[in-house]
Amino acid sequence: xxxxxxxxxxxxxxxxxxxxxxxxxxxxxxxxxxxxxxxxxxxxxxxxxxxxxxxxxxxxxxxxxxxxxxxxxxxxxxxxxxxxxxxxxxxxxxxxxxxxxxxxxxxxxxxxxxxxxxxxx
Numbered sequence: 568x569x570x571x572x573x574x575x576x577x578x579x580x581x582x583x584x585x586x587x588x589x590x591x592x593x594x595x596x597x598x599x600x601x602x603x604x605x606x607x608x609x610x611x612x613x614x615x616x617x618x619x620x621x622x623x624x625x626x627x628x629x630x631x632x633x634x635x636x637x638x639x640x641x642x643x644x645x646x647x648x649x650x651x652x653x654x655x656x657x658x659x660x661x662x663x664x665x666x667x668x669x670x671x672x673x674x675x676x677x678x679x680x681x682x683x684x685x686x687x688x
Contacts, residue, residue, distance in 0.1 A: 621646060622645060625666075627646055627648055635664055636662050
């Protein structure tokens with residue numbers, strides 16, 4: 568990735584339902600994910616900007632945190648078992664899981680959907 572747009576401190580990025588956006592966050596900075604509708608699923612990805620082959624891996628996270636559902640204080644790890652995110656706060660009303668795959672057009676095709684709204688793989 569040649570263009571590393573550095574996000575300004577306290578910059579807000581709004582992501583409409585069924586869409587995706589990326590933002591670069593420097594090590595040590597915080598991000599806040601707000602689910603404005605309260606019921607929409609939010610898929611979260613974290614990648615090492617210096618090596619895009621290293622990314623947050625939920626299968627590695629399950630081993631690191633020793634459970635399926637992450638909680639406040641848990642450190643999420645990469646496919647190289649290095650820390651990449653720490654959950655500082657969680658005000659979501661539901662339970663998080665690390666088992667379900669992120670949404671993609673192939674899943675929706677299998678479910679019989681022929682029209683896609685938003686940006687799926």
